[in-house]
Amino acid sequence: MRRAIFTGFSPNLEWSDAFLAWRIFFQPWRWRKGNVAKALEARIRQDFTIRYAVAFESGRTSLTTLLQTSGLAAGDEVALQAYTCVAVPNAVLWAGLKPIYIDCLRDTLTMSPRDVEKKITPRTKAIIIQYTFGQVGALDEILKIAREKNLIVIEDCAHVIGGKHHGQLLGTVGDASFFSFGRDKVISGVFGGMALTNNDDWGKRLRAAEEKYNFPDYLWIWQQINHPIVTMKAKLLYRIGLGKVIFRVAQKLHWISKTVVPAERNGKKPPFVFRKMPNALARLTLHQYEKLERFNTHRKSIGKWYREKLRGNQTYELLREEEESIPLRFFVQVENPNDLIRFAKKESIYLGDWYNEAVAPTGVQYERIGYQEGSCPVAEELAKHSVNLPVDIHSGEKEAKRVIDTLQKYSEEKK
Numbered sequence: 001m002r003r004a005i006f007t008g009f010s011p012n013l014e015w016s017d018a019f020l021a022w023r024i025f026f027q028p029w030r031w032r033k034g035n036v037a038k039a040l041e042a043r044i045r046q047d048f049t050i051r052y053a054v055a056f057e058s059g060r061t062s063l064t065t066l067l068q069t070s071g072l073a074a075g076d077e078v079a080l081q082a083y084t085c086v087a088v089p090n091a092v093l094w095a096g097l098k099p100i101y102i103d104c105l106r107d108t109l110t111m112s113p114r115d116v117e118k119k120i121t122p123r124t125k126a127i128i129i130q131y132t133f134g135q136v137g138a139l140d141e142i143l144k145i146a147r148e149k150n151l152i153v154i155e156d157c158a159h160v161i162g163g164k165h166h167g168q169l170l171g172t173v174g175d176a177s178f179f180s181f182g183r184d185k186v187i188s189g190v191f192g193g194m195a196l197t198n199n200d201d202w203g204k205r206l207r208a209a210e211e212k213y214n215f216p217d218y219l220w221i222w223q224q225i226n227h228p229i230v231t232m233k234a235k236l237l238y239r240i241g242l243g244k245v246i247f248r249v250a251q252k253l254h255w256i257s258k259t260v261v262p263a264e265r266n267g268k269k270p271p272f273v274f275r276k277m278p279n280a281l282a283r284l285t286l287h288q289y290e291k292l293e294r295f296n297t298h299r300k301s302i303g304k305w306y307r308e309k310l311r312g313n314q315t316y317e318l319l320r321e322e323e324e325s326i327p328l329r330f331f332v333q334v335e336n337p338n339d340l341i342r343f344a345k346k347e348s349i350y351l352g353d354w355y356n357e358a359v360a361p362t363g364v365q366y367e368r369i370g371y372q373e374g375s376c377p378v379a380e381e382l383a384k385h386s387v388n389l390p391v392d393i394h395s396g397e398k399e400a401k402r403v404i405d406t407l408q409k410y411s412e413e414k415k
Contacts, residue, residue, distance in 0.1 A: 002347070002348045002402075003348070003399075004235070004238040004243070004348045004349075004350065005348065005349045005350065005390060005394075005395060005399050005402060005403065006235070006350045006390060006392075006394070007329060007350060007351050007352035007388055007389060007390040007392075008184050008350070008352050009184075009231070009235070009350065010183045010184065010188060010190075010227070010228070010231045011184065011390060011392030011393075011394065011395075012183075012185075012186075012187060012188045012288060012291075012295065012392060012393065013183075013188065013228050013231055013232055013235075014291075014393070015232060016287070017188075017228045017232075017284065017287060017288065018228045018229050018231075018232040020228075020283065020284060020287050021225050021226075021227070021228040021229050021284065022229055024225050024280050024283060024284070025225050025226075025229070028218070030279055030280065031218060031221045031222075031225070031278055031279060031280040032215040032216075032218070032221065032278050032279060032280075033215070033279055034279030034282070034283075035279075036279050036282035036283045036286055037055045037276070037277045037278075037279060037282040039282075039286060040055055040194075040277075040282050040285055040286045040289065041053045041054065041055050041194070043286070043289065044179075044194060044196065048169055048171055048172055048196065049172065050171075050172060050196045050197070050198055051197070051198045051199075051200065051203055052195075052196065052197050052198070052199075052200075052202070052203030052204075052206060052207065053194055053195070053196050054194065054195050054196075054203075054206045054207055054210050055192070055193070055194050055210075055276070055277035055282065056192070056193045056194065056195065056210065056213070056275065056276065056277055057191055057192060057193070057216050057272060057273070057275040057276065057277050057278065057281070058180070058182070058191050058192065058193045058272070058273060058275075059087065059158050059178055059179065059180030059181070059182060059185075059192075059193035060087045060090065060091055060193070060273055061193060061213075061273050061274055061275065062178040062179070062180070062193035062194055062195040063087075063088065063091040063128075063154070063156070063178045063193075063195070064091040064094045064095050064273070064274070065195060065206060065209050065210070065274075066154060066176050066178055066195045066197075066206065067091060067092060067095035067097060067126070067154075068095045068096075068209065069202060069205035069206050069208075069209055070126065070152055070154075070176070070202065071202075072095075072097060072125050072126060072152070073125075074096040074097070075096070075097070075098060075123075076097050076098065076123060076124075076125040076126070077097070077098045077099075077100045077120070077121065077123045077124040077125060077126075078092045078097050078098065078099055078100065078124070078125070078126045078127070078128060079100045079102050079111075079116060079119070079120055079124055079126070079127040079128065079151070080092065080099055080100070080101065080102065080127070080128040080130070080156075081101070081102045081103070081104050081110065081111040081112075081128075081130050081132075081376075081379070082101045082102065082103060082104060082358040082359060082371070082375075082376035082379035082380070083104045083109055083132065083355055083358060083376070083379035083382055083383065084130055084132075084355070084359060084360070085158075085260075085355070085359075085360055085361075086260065086264055086265060086267075086359050086360065086361070086364045086369060087260070087264065088128065088130070088156065089101075089267075089359065089369045089370065089371070090264055090267055090269075090369065092128075093267055093369065093370070094269060094273075097126075098123075098370065099369065099370050099371075100119055100120065100121075100124060101119075101358075101359075101370075101371055101372075101375055101376055102115045102116050102119055102376070103115040103375075103376040103377065103378045103379055104132070104376070104378055104379045104382070105137055105138065105378070106378055106381075106382065107319055107320040108132070108135045108136075108137035108138070108319055108320055108322075109132035109133060109135055109137070109319065109331065109382065110129075110130065110131065110132050110135050110136065110137025110138065110139075111127075111129060111130065111137065111138070111142055112138070112378070113138045113141035113142055113145060115376075116142060116145050117145060120145075120149060120151075124149070124151065125151065125152060126151055126152035126153075126154060127142070127146050127151045127152070127153055127154070128154045128155075128156050129142055129153060129154070129155050129156060129174065130156040130158075130159075131155070131156065131157060131159050131160045131163065131170055132159060133159055133319075133327050133328050133329055133330075133331050133354075133388070134159050134160040134163050134299075134325045134326045134327050134328050135319060135320075135322055135325050136163070136165045136170065136322060136324075136325065139165055139173070143173070143174075146174075152175050152176075153173075153174030153175050153176075154174060154175065154176050154177060154178070155170060155171055155173060155174045155176070155177035155178075156177075156178065157170055157171045157177050157178060157179050157180075158178070158179065158180035158182075158185060159185070159186070159328040160186060160325075160326060160328065161179055161186040161187060161292060161296075162186070162292055162293070162296045162326060163296075163324060163325060163326045164324045165324060166324075167324075171196055172196070172198070175197065175199060175202075176195065176196060176197040176199070176202060177195075177196045177197075178193060178194065178195045178196065179193060179194045179196070180192075180193050181193060181194070181281075181285045181288075182259065183227065183231075183259065184259070185328070186292070186295065186296075186328060187285060187288035187289055187291070187292055187295065188284070188285070188288055189224075189277075189281040189282065189284040189285030189288065190224040190225075190227045190228065190281060190284060191224055191272075191281055192277055192281045192282070192284075192285050193277075194277075210276060213274055213275050213276045214275060214276065215275060215276050215278050216272050216275045216276075216278055219254075220257065220271075220272050221278050221280050221281070223254065223255065223256050223257040224256075224257065224280070224281055224284075225280055225284075226250070226255050226256050227256045227257075228284070230246065230247065230250045230255060230256050231247070231256075233246065234246040234247045234250075238348075257272075260361055262363075265361070265363045265364045265365060266365050266368045267365070267368040267369050291393075294393070295392075295393055296326045298391070298392075298393050298396075299326050299327055299328070299391040299392070300326050300327070302330070302390075302391040302395060302396075302400050303326075303327040303330050303391050305397070305400055306330045306389055306391075306400065306403075306404065307321065307330075309404045309408075310332065310404070310407065313407075313408070313411055314411075315334060315335075315407075315410070315411035315414060316332040316333065316334055316407065316411070317332065317333035317334075317385075318331075318332060318333075319331050327391050328391075329352055329354065329388035329389065329390065329391060330388060330389040330390075330391050331386065331387075331388050331389075332387050332388070332389065332407075333382065333385040333386065333387075334385055334387050335385065335414075337353055337356070337384075337385055337386060337387045338353075340387055340407075340410055341353065341387065343406070343410045343413075344403075344406050344407075344410070347402065347406045349402065349403055349406055351387050351388065351389060351390075352387070352388035352389075352390075353386055353387060353388070354386060354388055355382075355383055355386060356383055356384075356386060357383050358371065358373075358376055358379040358380045358383050359371050360383075389403055389407075390403065
């Protein structure tokens with residue numbers, strides 16, 4: 001039986017992560033307090049040449065706290081792009097601000113400068129620039145508009161850590177930025193996030209806010225520690241058809257947590273937010289951070305290989321090539337994504353569908369998050385045709401060839 005290939009499903013995890021989680025499991029006195037979060041912050045400050053790097057339990061909290069400490073007033077508008085995760089507009093709303101949705105560019109999945117100019121108003125005080133799948137898009141144009149309009153620029157680096165633009169590290173281009181260390185991101189602490197800025201006043205307010213937060217409760221931390229252990233076992237059992245069952249049972253029994261809880265689809269806060277980064281998750285994250293260069297080199301290599309093999313295939317539309325970009329996943333547009341996903345599944349290849357909604361995941365209540373259907377037509381159209389291919393460390397040349405062979409076979413059958 002062929003080994004299953006996953007696009008999502010905690011793609012960064014290796015056995016060393018599961019073994020570390022197992023050791024952490026038996027050290028509950030070190031789950032919450034410790035010095036590892038500070039060590040992670042120091043490493044980020046050094047590598048990114050940034051003055052302030054403040055760790056939190058999630059990317060959601062990192063962004064919300066950035067907004068809360070930015071000096072913006074209640075009701076101020078924050079521009080963000082559609083074709084995103086609900087976590088982004090939720091953070092804006094939780095900070096007492098108003099999200100303004102900007103359409104995206106079809107060839108990069110990033111914010112459209114023309115739509116920015118069309119939709120921002122004198123009440124718009126900040127803009128969140130999202131690097132979708134690691135793409136920078138029209139970053140220079142967006143920055144020019146932001147400077148002209150005196151907008152605070154926050155970089156959403158949830159999909160990229162280590163990528164550059166004109167040789168400058170993403171995350172150091174704007175006034176502030178945030179990372180996510182979620183299970184399906186560039187590096188994984190299962191949960192976790194960090195806010196960065198070079199602004200002294202802002203940085204001090206960030207730290208003051210973080211110091212007021214409590215740690216997550218032990219049950220929530222226990223669930224995150226379980227995640228690498230359960231996931232690696234489930235991946236093995238996919239070969240005999242039991243992997244998904246094990247994973248679903250673990251979620252049902254609350255041994256592991258979900259990435260997005262149902263309340264977030266309605267704009268509500270999950271119970272774990274506004275917490276410090278616990279020592280246990282900082283240990284998992286720092287362990288993964290040591291692998292960052294290897295992960296990124298691999299992603300870039302596999303992404304280039306996919307592009308070479310799919311170039312000229314009329315079934316698939318690819319993103320514009322960016323020399324410095326590092327793909328979190330390799331994005332393709334296809335007429336019927338669900339059909340392709342089903343086709344690939346027969347070959348034990350589990351493709352991704354980020355994002356299958358203008359504001360994902362499925363089931364988000366648009367009226368609760370202030371999104372008006374039809375306001376971002378490009379994003380909505382893209383969401384109907386999105387498929388992503390794996391570029392993670394477990395997808396080497398052999399696995400990538402299987403993926404490409406499957407896509408080419410599908411293309412031939414559709415002719």
